[in-house]
Every structure is written in C-alpha cells, then in structure tokens.
Amino acid sequence: MSVRILGVAIFVIAALYTWQAGNYVVNFGDVLGPSVFPVIVGVPMMILSASLVVFPTGQVEWPAPQRMWRQAAALAVLVGYTMTLEPFGFPLATFALIALIGIILGGAAWRAALLGAVMAPALWALFDKVLGLPLDFLGTLFGRG
Amino acid sequence: MEILSLLGHGFAVAMTPLNIALLLLGCFIGTLLGALPGLGPVNGVAVLIPLTFAFGFDPTSSMILLCAVYFGCMYGGRISSILLNIPGDEPAIMTTLDGYPMAVQGQAANALAISGVASFVGATIAVVGLSLFAPVLARAAIHFGPADYFALYILAFATIGGIAGVDPRKTLLSALIGLLLATVGIDPISGVPRYTGDNYHLYDGIEPIVALVGLFAISEILMLLEKHVRDRPKAIPVGSWLPQWGAIWRTRAAMLRGSGVGFVAGVLPGAGASLGSFMAYVTEKQWSNKKGTFGKGDPRGVAAPEAGNNAASGGALIPMLSLGVPGSGTTAVLLAMLVSLNVQPGPLLFERQPDLVWGLVASLYMANVALLILNLPMIGIFTRLMMTPTWALMPVVAAVTFVGVYGISNSVFDLEMMVFFGVVGYILRKLDVSLVPLVLGLLLGGDMERNLRRAMSISDGDWSILIASPISIVLYILTAGFLALSVWLALRDHRQSQAERLTEG
Structure with missing residues (x-):
C-alpha cells in the first residue's frame, strides 16, 4: 500500500513538472531550449510511477x-x-x-x-x-x- | 615509467605538513566512524564535507582528508563486527559471519589482526590498480563527445545499484527524482528560472551537499529511532592484543583472492564496497570451504571479505576520477564535493590537475600505512571509543552536521532544506528506494542536460546525433544489457519469493 501511495505521489509531481515545463519559452540560438530536458525526465517518471501503482513490490514495515x-x-x-x-x-x-x-x-x-x-x-x-x-x-x- | 614520475610528483604534493596532518586526522576519524555502529562511510563523509568547505581547504587537501576518512571507515567497520557482532557499517556485514565466532572462541586478537592486514592488502592492491588503470581509462575517455557523455550518464543511471536485486523501477525512479531536482534553478543556457516557485533561495539550484547531508545523515537519525537503541550487547573482552603471526600468514591466499574479486566489483558500477565484500566472501567460501568451517570462525572467512571491501572501495574511485561517474554511494558523495569546489572529474582532470589526481593517489598509499598502524597496535583506542552510547553520540553528530551546513552559506533556509531532505530520504529508504541514484541524478543532471543540448546544437536539432558515434552505440547496448539483466534478476527473485510463500502456506 505504501508503495502505491509513493507511486501516486511521484506521478502527480512528475505530471505537474512536465506540464510546467511547457511554460518555459524557447530562446533563439538554443536549439533544444529549457523545456525539453524536463519533459525527457518527466514522462518516464510518470510511466514508471504509474507501473508502481499497478504492480507494487516490496513490503514496508512502518514502526510502531x-x-x-x-x-x-x-x-x-x-x-x-x-x-x-x-x-x-x-x-x-x-x-x-x-x-x-x-x-x-x-x-x-x-x-x-x-x-x-x-x-x-x-x-x-x-x-x-x-x-x-x-x-x-x-x-x-x-x-x- | 611515466606513471612512476607522476606518482613521485604526487608524493611531493602529499608531503606538505597540512596534507599529512589532514591525512592522519582523516584516518583516525574514518576508523572511528567505521567502528561506531550507525555511522558509515557515506554519512561520515557527507557530514565532513561542509566542514572542509567552511575551512576553505583547496580541493587537493579536501580530497585527501575525505578519502582518508573513506578508507578509514572501511578499516574500522570490522572492529564492531568482530567484537559486538554488529557491523560497524554496511560493507562489514560479511565480517560478522566468521569474525564474531572467532572472537567468541577467544581468538579476537587474531581476528582483528587478520582483518586489519587483509584491509591493508586489499586497499593497497586497489590503489596500485588505481594508479595503473585510471590514467588509461581517462586517456580513452578523451575521445568522448557530448552525445557520448549523454550516453555514458544514461549507462551510469541504469547500472548504479541495478545489480543489487531491488526493483529496478525504483532505482530508475530514484535517478529521475535526482534529475528532476537538478533542473531546479536558473537554466544556465537560456537564463530562465525553472521550478523555483519565485523563491530566490532556489535560483542557484539545490545545493547537492545540503541535499545529501539531509538524505544520508538526518534520515539515519530517524532510522535509528525505529530500533531499540538502549540495549547494545557487551563487547567481547580481548585478553591479549598480540596476535599470532602464523595465523595471519596462513590467510594470505584468501586475502589475495578477496582483493581481486573486490577490486573488480568496485570498478564496475553497482553497489561498491558492500557488493565487493559479499562477492569476496561467497567466492572464498566456494573455493576453500572444504570442511564446512565457514560461518564457525574460519580465519579465511574474515580475511576475504575485509580484503574485498577495501579493494572495492579503492576500485570505485577509478570511474569516479577518470569518467566523472561514481561507482558507489560514497564516491558519489566525494564527486559532489569536487563539483562544489568547481573541479569537474573526468578525463580532463588528469591533464589539467595532475597535482590533485596524483597527490590524492600518493596520499592513499600513505593512508594505508597510517591505517595499518592505527588498526593493529593502536586498536585498543577504538575498541574503547566504540562503546560510546548512541544517546550521547548521535546528538553531537547532529549538531556538527548542522554547524557544517550552516557554515556553507550562513543560511537557515539550507538547514530547513536539509531537514526536509532527511524526511524524504527516510521515506524512500523505508520503501526500498536506493538514495545513491538520486544523488547521482542531482549531481550529474546539469551536465547531462548541457551535453544533450550541446549535441543538439551541433546537429541543429537532429536527434540522430545521439546514436551517430560508435562509442555511444556501444554504451547504449551496454545499458540495454544491464537493464535486461536487472529486470530478469528482479523477476526471478519475485517468482522465488512467491514460490516460497506458496510452500509456506
């Protein structure tokens, strides 16, 4: 269950992060611009965290x-x-x-x-x-x- | 012969009074941190980094101090493994298997001496390997272009911690979180502030040192509070500190085998010293456990893992220095320090700053001699200091941590950030997410993005440049191979545990 919650949390962060990346404008003379790398990071994050929600692994024992x-x-x-x-x-x-x-x-x-x-x-x-x-x-x- | 003259020059750099003093101090602190359960090399080095900043040592002296601490931890970890049956740090876990039974049988002095000599043999072989192979690797890496570096970083993220057997998705996510954190701050190419929330403290980005001190040191305090901290077992009393020299000599083959296995494990990206000692023990057990004495106090079971963990920790310095890609947690932390001191490890380091590289290598030879002396005749000091109770030790460590981080920038914001990362680190550790890829992502993220954008500027926006050179193609194939292997291992473990659950039920 804890792993699922972690997956959801990371997914939300990654989605907001990727969405926000679109707001960074591309300048002249900079082919890739400041927004592409965050998208490269954010999209696999969303995929991996979603897969953790669906197929969680490991058992967590929280302290008493x-x-x-x-x-x-x-x-x-x-x-x-x-x-x-x-x-x-x-x-x-x-x-x-x-x-x-x-x-x-x-x-x-x-x-x-x-x-x-x-x-x-x-x-x-x-x-x-x-x-x-x-x-x-x-x-x-x-x-x- | 070129190496010998470079090394000679290195000894000249290392032999200044300040560097020798730092070396001895580092060896002492390192052995102590290693011996104290709960404080390992990663935490120890992470806590000391801000202090070296605050004192304004130059990069060479800082590296000498911290590498001495790093090596010292590897020596010290065995002391509590043998006398308390509690590993002083993670790589020393394997030493408890035969070291503690030896101590119970009244052979504590022998076990300590064998493991001390084994540490020396392993670490020295690793430093020789470092002097021979690191320059070669650096010379090969000089031909790397921006696209190749991008591929190399991808390989590093895919492999670090990948063979450790945990879910590879968690490892990758950890690296991605690090990369995400690395993009916070003003983009150096376009000048656009990204993900700062208009907080001017974040314009310079997240200081890696602050983040990793929080991730490792503060989360360790929270981890400690989970366990029973009051009832620590009594140490086994040691009658005489004088070992039998014959017993040490009989384990020489085990030491050499352990060193070899450990060194290879250390050079490969992965779990570093812990993996090194594990592999060395398993190999030695297969090789010489003819009478089933392993696990019951076999001296070779003490010699092999200790040689292995020290050889691995030295070996892990090779990819860190020559490629700028660390092979273990502690070397990632060392990389963080170099980057913060504006030293970029990698192939050019060997050409531009031979003083630093060879001064460090020379000082590692000296550190091994100093550590051998500290760990054989002077071991009584550490066995007494080791008994400092946790309730007295950890608060002081916490205070020193705060002082160090506060000393970097005199900003309370950094302290808050450190506590925040402590909580994040604790949660991720509880969920089996390794923190090393995160630190690596945070450290290398900026460089990775810069190399990608440089490559894309060269090709004017054509993505095929990323696979245009044979170097990058080879690196991507290696990455795919490693990923396939770790997915296969994880699936196999998963199936095994499921099968076990079925048979139990």
Whole structure:
C-alpha cells in the first residue's frame, strides 16, 4: 500500500513538472531550449510511477506508533533548531538540540542535559575560536554577541 | 615509467605538513566512524564535507582528508563486527559471519589482526590498480563527445545499484527524482528560472551537499529511532592484543583472492564496497570451504571479505576520477564535493590537475600505512571509543552536521532544506528506494542536460546525433544489457519469493 501511495505521489509531481515545463519559452540560438530536458525526465517518471501503482513490490514495515512519536519528536527538535539558531545563538540552541535528542534516544535526562551543557559551548569554542568558522554566541534576540 | 614520475610528483604534493596532518586526522576519524555502529562511510563523509568547505581547504587537501576518512571507515567497520557482532557499517556485514565466532572462541586478537592486514592488502592492491588503470581509462575517455557523455550518464543511471536485486523501477525512479531536482534553478543556457516557485533561495539550484547531508545523515537519525537503541550487547573482552603471526600468514591466499574479486566489483558500477565484500566472501567460501568451517570462525572467512571491501572501495574511485561517474554511494558523495569546489572529474582532470589526481593517489598509499598502524597496535583506542552510547553520540553528530551546513552559506533556509531532505530520504529508504541514484541524478543532471543540448546544437536539432558515434552505440547496448539483466534478476527473485510463500502456506 505504501508503495502505491509513493507511486501516486511521484506521478502527480512528475505530471505537474512536465506540464510546467511547457511554460518555459524557447530562446533563439538554443536549439533544444529549457523545456525539453524536463519533459525527457518527466514522462518516464510518470510511466514508471504509474507501473508502481499497478504492480507494487516490496513490503514496508512502518514502526510502531510509539516509535513514530519519538521520530516526530526528533523531527520537531530538528525543525525547532533551524528556527532557534539565529534568535537564540549557537550555544543555547545547540544545548537544547543535544539534550532533547539525547533524551529522545533514551539517555537519562540529567545526563543528556549535562552532555548538552558541556558539548554546546565546546563545539562553539572549537568552531568559532579554534577553526575560525563564525557562529553567533548570543542570538539576535539578545543583541547578537 | 611515466606513471612512476607522476606518482613521485604526487608524493611531493602529499608531503606538505597540512596534507599529512589532514591525512592522519582523516584516518583516525574514518576508523572511528567505521567502528561506531550507525555511522558509515557515506554519512561520515557527507557530514565532513561542509566542514572542509567552511575551512576553505583547496580541493587537493579536501580530497585527501575525505578519502582518508573513506578508507578509514572501511578499516574500522570490522572492529564492531568482530567484537559486538554488529557491523560497524554496511560493507562489514560479511565480517560478522566468521569474525564474531572467532572472537567468541577467544581468538579476537587474531581476528582483528587478520582483518586489519587483509584491509591493508586489499586497499593497497586497489590503489596500485588505481594508479595503473585510471590514467588509461581517462586517456580513452578523451575521445568522448557530448552525445557520448549523454550516453555514458544514461549507462551510469541504469547500472548504479541495478545489480543489487531491488526493483529496478525504483532505482530508475530514484535517478529521475535526482534529475528532476537538478533542473531546479536558473537554466544556465537560456537564463530562465525553472521550478523555483519565485523563491530566490532556489535560483542557484539545490545545493547537492545540503541535499545529501539531509538524505544520508538526518534520515539515519530517524532510522535509528525505529530500533531499540538502549540495549547494545557487551563487547567481547580481548585478553591479549598480540596476535599470532602464523595465523595471519596462513590467510594470505584468501586475502589475495578477496582483493581481486573486490577490486573488480568496485570498478564496475553497482553497489561498491558492500557488493565487493559479499562477492569476496561467497567466492572464498566456494573455493576453500572444504570442511564446512565457514560461518564457525574460519580465519579465511574474515580475511576475504575485509580484503574485498577495501579493494572495492579503492576500485570505485577509478570511474569516479577518470569518467566523472561514481561507482558507489560514497564516491558519489566525494564527486559532489569536487563539483562544489568547481573541479569537474573526468578525463580532463588528469591533464589539467595532475597535482590533485596524483597527490590524492600518493596520499592513499600513505593512508594505508597510517591505517595499518592505527588498526593493529593502536586498536585498543577504538575498541574503547566504540562503546560510546548512541544517546550521547548521535546528538553531537547532529549538531556538527548542522554547524557544517550552516557554515556553507550562513543560511537557515539550507538547514530547513536539509531537514526536509532527511524526511524524504527516510521515506524512500523505508520503501526500498536506493538514495545513491538520486544523488547521482542531482549531481550529474546539469551536465547531462548541457551535453544533450550541446549535441543538439551541433546537429541543429537532429536527434540522430545521439546514436551517430560508435562509442555511444556501444554504451547504449551496454545499458540495454544491464537493464535486461536487472529486470530478469528482479523477476526471478519475485517468482522465488512467491514460490516460497506458496510452500509456506
């Protein structure tokens, strides 16, 4: 079933992609133009994905709901990191990232927090000070250090 | 003799203090990444690429660092195979079959030493092969025209991962998804922005490094969360680290056979090192399993696959450097780095940048010596570091990944993109869709389109130019042959599994 859904999803994307390719106008002096290659890619994609819908192969075992929640939590932490990195600065955001992912992976809460509290400033010092890769210590929220 | 003088020049390039330091660092990191279950060569190299960018190393130094990591991973993977019965990375799966039983029987030191020496033999034979064959292949490839390159890319997509036995339609779809992603951004020939959704972040196209770090490293975190991560078995204690040298010497024939088989598997486009170790083990078992000792701790069953996976990983560099078409996942990632550094691998690389090619080859000889030392006398370090629990390891890896990608462009958009590709990669992996063709499509797509359009400009719109040269005809015939073979294999497997289901029911 999952493979069928994947097939449908790819088919829709490929169809939109091929249809959109027609809107790219052909210029002078460029024999093929920007629209032909996308069509060459899109059409076989539609055929192959349609065949996956009709004749799917392979069985997929999705994780148990409880594990899916862990994955969703980890994903939320990762997305949260992309949103907090600039406002809160590197050490604070990274502390939260390491501590929370550590807890989700089954580490004891105080150990994961300790790890984050040690590693976040250490990584900042390593990259910003030793290796010269600029990383904000304080984020835009605290007036950027 | 020409090769020897080029190689001598290469050693001069590789012997700078910076390059030697990077080499040793790469060997250490590589062995460690290989030994840690859950982190393999693809993830390891992918995570380190953004960092090499951020530090602004030149292409030669970056390649030396990453190839040392790549080779190191192949050495390190066996450590956890033997001591934990968990392969440290995918190519090391075969080593668990005889390596763990040896360790259980109190022969851990021997198993580690045999596999270390076997890794050295395999990798060194592969590097010798690389120095001999890559220039020859590059010289032949110089005659390729745009239409021939287009045919070569088609061959690469049809064959990569094709023999692995999964549904070939999924592999092709994966490559097509990569090509689709490659067309995003401003078309370099006509200047038309394509599929950008008017988002200016996408005008430069999708940065392959960001995509592949997400596809491999972030999806690995999601994969890990599926499994039980807390209960890792205890490592087998090793009484004495001193091996018996006679035991190593007795496996010399198995090492040489494994190296040969692995090297050929590596050069051919396909599954790279994993296939190399698998083929080497199966061949060795057929050759010398006279008393049924394989799978119960036969030293030859440790030597052959380790020699095989290292020989294959070296062999996979040959098509990557001389044709610009990688033969495995990790070499695809290495290609991504070269392309991002504005180095286009392929036949011209050997003429235009001999420093890079021969400096890299020379440093690989040196890396093998360094890795042998790290993996025999200093192996105790890695067995201790290997026990770092997952909950402590993966968060730090995630943080370093974010730093590296953020360091490329200081853009949060890239980080979001990376997480997005992580989810895509996870879903595709769950559905048995290999990610390597996708990366290859994303990397080669731009070039493939450019070559097609150049060929069509030459012929003024006549499609027959694509099959006008004998080179391209041969390449298309090879493609058709490979596709037919993989479809046949897939159908056979399908029928077999159906038959099994019937007999079970």
